[in-house]
Amino acid sequence: MSADAHAAGHAAGHHEEGWFQKYFWSTDHKMIGMQYMFTGMVMALIGGFTVYVFRMQLAFPGISVPGYGRVTASDYNALVTTHGSVMIFWVAMPVLIAALGNFLIPLMIGCDDMVFPRLNRLSYQLFLLSAIILLASFFVQGGAFGGAWTAYPPLSAKPQYNLTPHGASLWLLAVALEFVAFLLGGINFVTTVMNSRAPGMKMFDVPIVVWMIVIASIVFMASVGPLVAGAVMLLFDQNFGTGFFDPAKGGDPVLWQHLFWFFGHPEVYVVLLPAVGIVAEVITTFARKKLFGYKTVLYTAIGTGVLSFFVWAHHQFIAGIDPRMANIFSVTTLLISIPVAEMMFVYIATLYGGTIRMKVPMLWALAFIGEFLLGGVTGIFLGASGSDIYFHDTYFVLAHFHYTFFPIAFISVFSAVTYWFPKMFGRMMNETFGKIHFWGTVIPFNFIFIPLFILGVRGDHRRIYDYQHFPDLMKPGMQDLRVLATLSLVTLIAFQFVFLANFFYSLFWGPKASANPWQSNTLEWVAASPPPHGNFPEGLPTVYRGPYEYNHPDRPEEDYWPQNVAPTGGQ
Amino acid sequence: MAAHRPIATTRSATGIPTGRLAVWWVIASEIVIFGGVLGSYLMHRLGHPEWEHQSVHTNTWIGAFNTLVLLTSSLFAVLAHNAAELKNGKKAANFLMLTCLGALTFMVVKGFEWTHEIQSGFTMQSNMFWSFYYTAAGLHGLHVLAGAIIMLFIAADARKNQELQRVEAIGIYWHFVDIVWVFLFPLLYIAK
């Protein structure tokens, strides 16, 4: 194809990029993907620090937390707000969607970059700006926003309630800017996948993770609009004296709740779908087996995305919404568990009969399936409005969403990072330290949140900074459970340093990786490790088959069959 | 500057050129943003009949004039697209400039309109109707401004007969902004 030859010549004549150009001003999707990833890692440290501080306060009320000091009530509010906001908006979303999407999509569909590279760069810069604005909010008068990541007015609108007026507005600006960055990025992803697939790559030959990121981007795009509108309105309420959410002026605080959750619920599926996609890639590679139901998974994911728009008010069952609405939303919420469970069952069926290679990425993928299932079934109790009346705002909710969010934001991400590290950096991570990190994360994780389930059932309410004020919640054993959760958290955090050490050591001194160390089928493993600018300098690949042809009878010489290998004779 | 057009951008598995495809996705996301604002306004307006005492003060004639301006600018935008299809970059650029002139007119008229309203005491804080009025029209105005600025860049390229396919794309965006106003107009000025 003449265009490809033109590109090859162009790439060869490409001048050497300066340091600034290469690391800060790059339009290369791989570099931008890594920028998102490293930013997300830094923000994860901040999110982790906040939880360490406030859980220490909960376990040992009144102590001076090492590395922080005493935690006042308003400190506590700011810490939990920061923890939630950072983990969702500045860790889960950038890493799962922006980092992996950017890095993987052009490689997996066999092209040389995203369709709009400069828009891509702009998206990252807006995102970085949003992170900086959020961090800046820690240092203004009053400190970081303390109105919870859900920012319900009037708490979030009136400074006399939240005590963090500047932080509140900066938080809103940061979130709004982050939304814009992801809208722009999403358009890039969707357009690229729709238009720039390799010749021969039909719709059902696209790797599942790519579809998942595209569906997630579309769901995000369709759900965030009302919240952008709401954020503008809240910003005006905070700073210009309007009363959009103030009943005394003719507004309605419940409107914010609806606007927020109309986005907030699809949002959790926005982060879930890429995680599920990662697991699909990893288990097929390490079970040497075709995905049990490609179309099932794809259509179920689309169905989940669609259904996710019809369940939002289950976050508001006791907020005073019309009970007839609560009935409807209960039904839809319980229904949505079906497609998600379906996907998990397809994965289990994929594993069955496979030749399992227990490498570190596979361990994480298996852990995802198990832990996420546990989290998901606890959601049933919350989706039924009757039981939710009791459970709402207790630690039961919190443990439920951490049992789902932690696998999404961390377990699947560790699977992805350990799996694609060789492709990204051209080196292998250490397996032994990887396994140590794995067990040191997954076991403590359960010991954090199972106690919190129990505490929730026993009545622990969320967003309380010191349970000693509540005699009902200081019954024997309860404080012990809080301490157990906190100590498990500290253990979990400690083991993350094993990962960081492994990551950075391997980055510079790890054994060099071949192009396809895992013997996988998808196109990113055709490119060199790491891929050069332009990805496929010898020519963009053509695709001949689906992504999961492992142990195919027509290819006895290998137990895998890369997508770009021509059918007549090997290469 | 290492930016060059990637091969990815030239591919078209859907048959739709990438620029136009992307603009439709932009529009999709903008529908929900404006939908959120307008939906919220509508719900409040229907629940607050007393707002008619405020809304009576919007100037239907100015609103109608602005509607005419935007409709005409849309005409110029599609004529620009027509010229681009005929490979006449200069003509396309001229029509785009006329569209931008329409945008400028719209903003100037709105500037006068708002100044007058604010001076009469109808500020964003004076009543919730006005809060919505300024927010909704303001958000729309920002999109008019952004669209016009981008259009200027595209016109500059088109004048040199370059990147003519972008004329259509910015035109589609412009028509969308026009359609938003087509709904804002009756909401705020007629059936108020």
Added chain:
Amino acid sequence: MSDTSHPAPAGTAAVAEGHAHVDHTQAYVKIWATLVVLLIISVAGPFLGIRWVTLITAFGIAVVKAYMVAKHFMHIDLERKWILYLVATMLALMAVMVGGVSPDVMQHHGRNWTNVAAQEVVEKGLKEAPAEHGEHGAAPAHGEKP
């Protein structure tokens, strides 16, 4: 980033060599004229003073205008079908949102609750006489209560 050798993309009117694109100026101007006429009707509607007429002329015409712009200017009917479906889906989602939210926000009472603050604001507002009338030149029979 100029590339004068950029190949012509597959557009709504394929401009392959030798296939002349038709000049649609006349058609576009006619559509514009229709839109202007519709605009005039929608402005005139309230003068009749009948609520339903106003609503139909105002919003019905808005829908018609939007359709005309989408069809004739944006060429949505010449695009791939799914783009139309995409736009329709977004609009449908907005309907879902308004449908799900309005029982709480639009009404000020439900089966077991009353939004006292909002009701008070409404009463207070209705009692106040409207401020100066006709000052802004837009005083048709406009007392449209929704």
